[in-house]
Amino acid sequence: MPPSPDDTFATTSRATSAAPLVVIAALALAWPGAQRATAQSIPAQLHDYVNGDRDSQIMASVAESLSDDDIRQIAAYYARQRWPASAATAMPPPEAIGTCGACHLDNFSGGASPAGLAPRLAAQSAAYLLGAIDAFGREDRRNNAPMTDIAKALSADDRKRVADYLAAFR
DSSP: OOOHHHHHHHHHHHHHHHHHHHHHHHHHHSSGGGOOOOHHHHHHHHHHHHSHHHHHHHHHEEEEEEEHHHHHHHHHHHHHOOOOOOOOOSSSOOOGGTTTTHHOOGGGGEEEEETTTOOOOOOOOHHHHHHHHHHHTSSOOOOOOOHHHHHHHSHHHHHHHHHHHHOOOO
16 A cells, blocks of 8 residues: 555655754764753754854754754753763773863763863763864864863873773773
């Protein structure tokens, strides 16, 4: 039996509306503290892509295409998600890691801190973490002045050691 026009519309609507959600899922990985975020804090990250404080042509074009209601719904969805608990790595901590815990909390799980809402660092990919630290250090990413200062103070080797250590959390 061929699909009814209503079925075809529903399938097409789901496929069309799912495309931005796939990219937003990537954002959730890039901004891992979403499980503790309020729905209002995620749009700030999306706006950072639009205004150039975070550099990604793909994310900027997706963020620009979202309505405020789309953003609220996406933010609410990711705010409800939960990360598994982090377990410390057996790797010895690099000297430079001491600064990270003040904002990113125990086991680098992120959340509300004295500096505001900090994203989860634990168990992110080393490549992503190193890229983020480098972007702050080069001032390509301008949405967090303290992170820029911290990243600039780290040598390339320290940045890599920090990224590898954080990625080893499971």
